[in-house]
Amino acid sequence: MGRGHRRGWMMARFLLRRLGGMVAILGAASFLVFGALQLAPGDPASFLLSGRSATPEAIAAVRAQYRFDDPAPVQYLHWIGGVLTGDFGRSVQFRTDVGGLIAARVPVTLTLIGMAFVLTMVLGLAFGVWSATRPGVVDKAVLVGSSVAVATPSFVLGFVLIAVFSVNLGWFPSIGAGQGLADRLHHLTLPAVALALTFAGVLARVSRSAMLEQLGQEYVTVARGRGVPERTIVRRHVLRGAMTVTLTYGGLLVPGLLVSTVLVETTFGVNGLGQLLQYSVTVKDFPVVQALTLLTVAVFVVANLAVDLLAPLADPRVRLGARD
Amino acid sequence: MSRRRWAALTVLTLTVTAAACGGGGGNAAPSPGRTLSSGTPLPKGDIDAFTWVSYAEPPTLDYVHAFDYPQNMVLSNVCESLMRWTPELKEEPGLAEKYEQRDPKTLVYTIRKGVKFHSGAEMTADDVVASLNRHLDEKVGSYWISTFRNVESITKTGPMEVTVTFKQPDALFNLEMGASPGTVASAASLQAKGKAFGTADGGLDCTGPFKLGTWTKGQSIRLDRFDGYWGDRARSGKVTFTFVPDAAARTNALVTGEADGSWMVPAASVARLRSSGAGTVHGGPNLTTANLIVSDLKNGTLADVRVRRALSLAIDRQGLAKAAFGDYSSPSLVPGPTESWRNVGAAKPPAPAVTRDVEAAKKLVAEAGAQGKKIVIATTNTGPEMSVISNAVQAAAQEIGLAAEVRTIAPDAYTALFSDPEARKGIDLFPTFWYLSATDPLELYGLFQTGQFENYGGFSDPAYDKLVAAAEVEFDRVKRAQLTAELQATVATQLPWIPLADLDNVMFIGKRVTGAPTSISYLYYPWAADIGAAG
Numbered sequence: 001m002g003r004g005h006r007r008g009w010m011m012a013r014f015l016l017r018r019l020g021g022m023v024a025i026l027g028a029a030s031f032l033v034f035g036a037l038q039l040a041p042g043d044p045a046s047f048l049l050s051g052r053s054a055t056p057e058a059i060a061a062v063r064a065q066y067r068f069d070d071p072a073p074v075q076y077l078h079w080i081g082g083v084l085t086g087d088f089g090r091s092v093q094f095r096t097d098v099g100g101l102i103a104a105r106v107p108v109t110l111t112l113i114g115m116a117f118v119l120t121m122v123l124g125l126a127f128g129v130w131s132a133t134r135p136g137v138v139d140k141a142v143l144v145g146s147s148v149a150v151a152t153p154s155f156v157l158g159f160v161l162i163a164v165f166s167v168n169l170g171w172f173p174s175i176g177a178g179q180g181l182a183d184r185l186h187h188l189t190l191p192a193v194a195l196a197l198t199f200a201g202v203l204a205r206v207s208r209s210a211m212l213e214q215l216g217q218e219y220v221t222v223a224r225g226r227g228v229p230e231r232t233i234v235r236r237h238v239l240r241g242a243m244t245v246t247l248t249y250g251g252l253l254v255p256g257l258l259v260s261t262v263l264v265e266t267t268f269g270v271n272g273l274g275q276l277l278q279y280s281v282t283v284k285d286f287p288v289v290q291a292l293t294l295l296t297v298a299v300f301v302v303a304n305l306a307v308d309l310l311a312p313l314a315d316p317r318v319r320l321g322a323r324d
Numbered sequence: 325m326s327r328r329r330w331a332a333l334t335v336l337t338l339t340v341t342a343a344a345c346g347g348g349g350g351n352a353a354p355s356p357g358r359t360l361s362s363g364t365p366l367p368k369g370d371i372d373a374f375t376w377v378s379y380a381e382p383p384t385l386d387y388v389h390a391f392d393y394p395q396n397m398v399l400s401n402v403c404e405s406l407m408r409w410t411p412e413l414k415e416e417p418g419l420a421e422k423y424e425q426r427d428p429k430t431l432v433y434t435i436r437k438g439v440k441f442h443s444g445a446e447m448t449a450d451d452v453v454a455s456l457n458r459h460l461d462e463k464v465g466s467y468w469i470s471t472f473r474n475v476e477s478i479t480k481t482g483p484m485e486v487t488v489t490f491k492q493p494d495a496l497f498n499l500e501m502g503a504s505p506g507t508v509a510s511a512a513s514l515q516a517k518g519k520a521f522g523t524a525d526g527g528l529d530c531t532g533p534f535k536l537g538t539w540t541k542g543q544s545i546r547l548d549r550f551d552g553y554w555g556d557r558a559r560s561g562k563v564t565f566t567f568v569p570d571a572a573a574r575t576n577a578l579v580t581g582e583a584d585g586s587w588m589v590p591a592a593s594v595a596r597l598r599s600s601g602a603g604t605v606h607g608g609p610n611l612t613t614a615n616l617i618v619s620d621l622k623n624g625t626l627a628d629v630r631v632r633r634a635l636s637l638a639i640d641r642q643g644l645a646k647a648a649f650g651d652y653s654s655p656s657l658v659p660g661p662t663e664s665w666r667n668v669g670a671a672k673p674p675a676p677a678v679t680r681d682v683e684a685a686k687k688l689v690a691e692a693g694a695q696g697k698k699i700v701i702a703t704t705n706t707g708p709e710m711s712v713i714s715n716a717v718q719a720a721a722q723e724i725g726l727a728a729e730v731r732t733i734a735p736d737a738y739t740a741l742f743s744d745p746e747a748r749k750g751i752d753l754f755p756t757f758w759y760l761s762a763t764d765p766l767e768l769y770g771l772f773q774t775g776q777f778e779n780y781g782g783f784s785d786p787a788y789d790k791l792v793a794a795a796e797v798e799f800d801r802v803k804r805a806q807l808t809a810e811l812q813a814t815v816a817t818q819l820p821w822i823p824l825a826d827l828d829n830v831m832f833i834g835k836r837v838t839g840a841p842t843s844i845s846y847l848y849y850p851w852a853a854d855i856g857a858a859g
Contacts, residue, residue, distance in 0.1 A: 095523055
């Protein structure tokens, strides 16, 4: 049996196990999400008809249309059955297909998260490495700067960015997501910066400590003793070792960014998934909240799996599934 | 009869900050910043497009569910009604070229000839009958069902004639045909689109100066000029509505010129918009008032009218109005909006002077033996106005010896107060913003009739009921208004609602464009068609 063969088999077994875990987690999450919303006080039907002089017949018609009168387990089975076939139900508030409602907002939020992800990784890594390799003034400055970045809530930063770059300088638009690629990138630059800076601050600190830990390892001392140039040591060895930590952080970053979009999208008037979630919670639009929550859980699970698959590539010393 | 309420969401977005409510009292003077303008200057030419910013995306554009600002401000430019509400808040013929009240129970509409739907088909009586009868279909769940409560039938009595027969006379019905209940859509599109009618997926087919262009869900709605329009051609080729729930973000969009205008400008943004030089803030004629609804007039501390009067006497309306609504408001002692009397000038009763008398209030509380008794004021954290109101009312109640508790509830629980008697249990008072859709004070005062859906506290007075019944069958406006004035006097002393303030319609329009009306007519009048180039 060749080595490659065995590795492939291990990989398949690992993947199967993880996929099974994912299904279990998503199933449990769907149950919890559904149950939590059932327990929440308030009635979506009353919101729909709120303050409007509705006849009992009209209220009954609405309740029947959205199956509010079915027993909870029946409602759950109906919902989960729909989800499995790609049907997330109908929005109570918008009276349209939930899938379509979410699909329309995915491109905006995805672009925003993508831009923020790249910014976070680039800024966070660059400052982390810079700080770890330049003890003294640079290191201190990065530490202070990253503390400020971590401590500033993204919506506060958003207000500042708008005041400076939209209202005073007029370089960037203050609201909306734009049409077409160039316009969209232009519109989403400030929100992405606002979103990224906190996370970049954290990553700078995480990668700095990971680097310092690696730099303190015996093999670095040995390599230095052999006269290997410092640059090569950092690039070939230290960075590789620090990569696992950075990757893990990157994996957590995606769902973190997704959750944080709620505030940033509100500040910048960007109608993405975050704003949809906030609005749907306010008006008790159960089908939309259920779908979005499940989506967030799914992103968490997938991001985690991606990290586990990528970690051995970055650093061969890490075995597949070692983080389990 | 139809009455509208500011939805919880509206309030959510009104302002970002508001000052704390100050003390003071005594007799009222009109607030200095309050000057109503009748309109914006006429445009000098046509424009390609303009952008309007709204605090929320319309959930649907189906007229049977068009019952709130976001949907109505868009829909008014796309779909038209039998009657038309003008910028001066008068009624004139719309898609019906004339109407005739043949007898108190028979109303006949002659449908305008040569009116085309956006699809190209010509409007007939069949379209009118199909559109209006949808409100009577329980399965459709129209929000305007109460407008049709006296209707016996709506039938076609000629190729261009529709007859409405009533179970009992209804003098307000025709006025309300100028609002959403009177909307006409093509019968064929109603049939073909079914449930998708009016949604982003289904679209709609109406007769307005603009047709629905691209509705990018979550982003914007674009309207395109309809070249086959029967009336005056729109001055702008396109209108884009963008949705920005955050009040500060909306203000930024107006200051930077990314949006050309907005209705419902938050009080907290007014100063910044004025000083920005980006355009003009207007306060226009409105039919909206702020009130406290007494949840239960039969039980609890406020069941005694002396306690209601005491509380009303103790509230610092001056400070409250200024803190919550700014310049474009005035304190009021009647729940009906002043402007609702504008078409019946002679019959308008003088507004009672706004006074505050804490000593007299304390005496009333003592008389009623209510010292130390508890009242619960419900509020919600959707916007600062709500908490300014509840705090001011709590302060007033405590000052006269009542134990007042402010209970903050979730927005949907607040909304449920308006439809679910169970939700109102244990709550004595809750604030509301109420607007009328027809220029007639009876639209508000009729709802205190025994058994009305919106008669939340259960106000019941046989003499009052008789007066409402008489007013509802009185087709002469001035006579009806005289009857309504008596109703107002009763409500102002019996206080089933405790009035707080009369609010103006606050709008902002940027320097680039002009021509929009400033009144609340924008909910049903095709206002966007009037907007053109400023220079």
